[in-house]
Amino acid sequence: MGPVIEMREVSKYFGSFKALNSVNLEVSKGEKVVVCGPSGSGKSTLVRCISRLEKHDEGTLEVLGSILTNDEKTSRAIKSKVSMVFQQFNLFPHLSVLDNLILGPTKALGLSRKDALDRAYMFLERVKIPEQADKKPGLLSGGQQQRVAIARALCLEPEIMLFDEPTSALDPEMIAEVLDVILDLAKEGMTMVVVTHEMGFARKAADRVIFMDEGEILEENTPTNFFKKPQTERSKLFLNQVLNY
Amino acid sequence: MNFCIRLFIVSIFLLLAGCSGESGNWGWYVIDPSTKSGWTNIKFLVGGFGATILVSLLAAFISIILGLIVALPSLSSSWILRSCNRIYVEFIRAIPLLPMLFWVFYGLPVIFKSLGLQVEIDAFWGAVITLAVSDSAFTAEIYRAGIQSIAKGQREAAQTIGLSYFQSMRYVIFPQALRRILPPLANQFIYIVKMSAFASVIGMQELTRRANEIVVTEYRPLEIYTLLIFEYLVLVLVISFGVRWLEKKLGSNESNMN
Numbered sequence: 001m002g003p004v005i006e007m008r009e010v011s012k013y014f015g016s017f018k019a020l021n022s023v024n025l026e027v028s029k030g031e032k033v034v035v036c037g038p039s040g041s042g043k044s045t046l047v048r049c050i051s052r053l054e055k056h057d058e059g060t061l062e063v064l065g066s067i068l069t070n071d072e073k074t075s076r077a078i079k080s081k082v083s084m085v086f087q088q089f090n091l092f093p094h095l096s097v098l099d100n101l102i103l104g105p106t107k108a109l110g111l112s113r114k115d116a117l118d119r120a121y122m123f124l125e126r127v128k129i130p131e132q133a134d135k136k137p138g139l140l141s142g143g144q145q146q147r148v149a150i151a152r153a154l155c156l157e158p159e160i161m162l163f164d165e166p167t168s169a170l171d172p173e174m175i176a177e178v179l180d181v182i183l184d185l186a187k188e189g190m191t192m193v194v195v196t197h198e199m200g201f202a203r204k205a206a207d208r209v210i211f212m213d214e215g216e217i218l219e220e221n222t223p224t225n226f227f228k229k230p231q232t233e234r235s236k237l238f239l240n241q242v243l244n245y
Numbered sequence: 246m247n248f249c250i251r252l253f254i255v256s257i258f259l260l261l262a263g264c265s266g267e268s269g270n271w272g273w274y275v276i277d278p279s280t281k282s283g284w285t286n287i288k289f290l291v292g293g294f295g296a297t298i299l300v301s302l303l304a305a306f307i308s309i310i311l312g313l314i315v316a317l318p319s320l321s322s323s324w325i326l327r328s329c330n331r332i333y334v335e336f337i338r339a340i341p342l343l344p345m346l347f348w349v350f351y352g353l354p355v356i357f358k359s360l361g362l363q364v365e366i367d368a369f370w371g372a373v374i375t376l377a378v379s380d381s382a383f384t385a386e387i388y389r390a391g392i393q394s395i396a397k398g399q400r401e402a403a404q405t406i407g408l409s410y411f412q413s414m415r416y417v418i419f420p421q422a423l424r425r426i427l428p429p430l431a432n433q434f435i436y437i438v439k440m441s442a443f444a445s446v447i448g449m450q451e452l453t454r455r456a457n458e459i460v461v462t463e464y465r466p467l468e469i470y471t472l473l474i475f476e477y478l479v480l481v482l483v484i485s486f487g488v489r490w491l492e493k494k495l496g497s498n499e500s501n502m503n
């Protein structure tokens with residue numbers, strides 16, 4: 001069985017600025033990859049290319065067996081099979097928690113309202129906030145909102161989950177509740193690419209850690225080795241900054 | 246609001262002074278409802294409300310739809326579509342209402358005729374078309390600003406849960422933008438009502454035209470134009486009361502949105 005994500009020599013430009021520089025990456029089914037690196041190193045751009053929020057300019061990108069070109073049709077092939085969780089949650093503020101969850105299943109997957117609701121309740125249980133179902137997202141705490149966002153992504157029953165700094169916008173006391181939910185998912189075998197600076201999470205959950213700088217992947221390592229003996233000067237420097245703060 | 250009330254009270258005093266004064270500066274008899282001719286005049290003047298309201302409502306309705314059609318290309322990623330929007334908005338916005346009214350009323354029929362089309366444009370439709378088109382440039386900008394004010398993350402989230410462009414507009418962007426679009430749109434309606442006074446010059450029997458006609462026969466401009474101003478004042482106050490109510494209603498929704 002081949003990898004579910006395969007990037008070969010993928011580059012991405014913003015104007016003349018090269019945000020991704022010949023990135024090669026393979027992620028196999030069930031694997032958990034943590035991506036870290038300094039600000040502006042292209043981590044978000046990487047996951048956004050995989051979820052088709054950005055188009056890549058060079059190289060080939062294959063996700064779930066479909067080669068993704070910048071033709072809209074190819075991204076439809078992976079529609080709703082790749083889900084994404086954002087730093088800023090991006091819940092729909094005008095809809096209740098429940099309506100946030102059933103929007104994708106009913107409109108994009110064509111599920112009946114009843115089936116979508118069953119699914120929504122199931123995933124709300126999973127993220128441990130079934131009692132908030134009828135509230136507007138604005139009334140929830142940051143940690144709760146992010147868990148709703150995770151449930152919303154799960155409601156599409158995706159094969160790959162992408163997380164872009166899911167805890168960076170949270171108050172410290174709420175980080176654990178969100179990481180716990182992600183950790184549970186990891187244990188259940190979900191394929192995940194997680195951009196995060198939570199090195200404790202990387203240690204616990206990651207099969208592999210990827211270190212990026214200036215649009216390039218500088219290092220790929222197991223978490224144990226990455227923390228014990230990082231291979232590049234820049235990853236050493238980065239780890240010092242993140243761990244010793 | 247406080248200021249409005251004070252202004253209102255001052256105006257009432259001025260009017261009362263005019264009514265009771267024997268100096269002859271004021272001649273309220275022209276619209277004194279206790280006399281037969283005064284009553285006829287009042288009925289004639291107030292009879293303009295219907296036309297003013299109808300023209301304004303129709304023009305606003307068309308402008309709301311036309312504005313949306315004009316606004317949509319401005320949200321496109323294609324620069325050609327975006328420039329179509331810009332050209333329309335800048336061009337229409339630059340034309341003063343009165344010349345546009347003349348052009349539509351006197352000029353457009355000539356174009357139709359030269360095309361061999363038998364289309365008549367009467368004062369009513371001339372006014373409706375002109376008001377709607379000139380206002381549409383503004384409503385288009387209101388739509389554009391409202392839609393663009395919705396954070397980019399909303400569209401992206403909609404995309405990652407598999408919604409198509411139109412679905413994300415329909416279920417995610419537009420419902421949120423509407424809360425920001427409705428109050429300025431309603432405000433725009435006030436402008437339409439006031440601008441509809443221009444329709445008097447092409448002979449439409451609305452409030453202003455009727456006032457002019459009585460002024461010509463009675464030669465009492467002060468009293469009649471004072472009444473005219475109050476007629477508009479009442480109309481606009483009613484609308485702005487509605488706008489307030491709308492804003493409050495949407496505002497209380499907004500507060501538990503974020």
Ligand SMILES: Nc1ncnc2c1ncn2[C@@H]1O[C@H](COP(=O)(O)OP(=O)(O)OP(=O)(O)O)[C@@H](O)[C@H]1O
Pocket residue numbers: 014017019037038039040041042043044045046
């Ligand atoms: N839409 C855009 N237009 C122009 N430049 C962009 C755009 N998005 C990202 N960039 C640039 O590309 C580079 C990589 O951005 P990216 O968001 O991927 O970094 P990041 O590693 O996620 O950083 P952070 O940790 O701050 O989130 C940055 O220098 C950024 O300024």
Ligand SMILES: [Mg+2]
Pocket residue numbers: 043044045164165
């Ligand atoms: Mg980022």
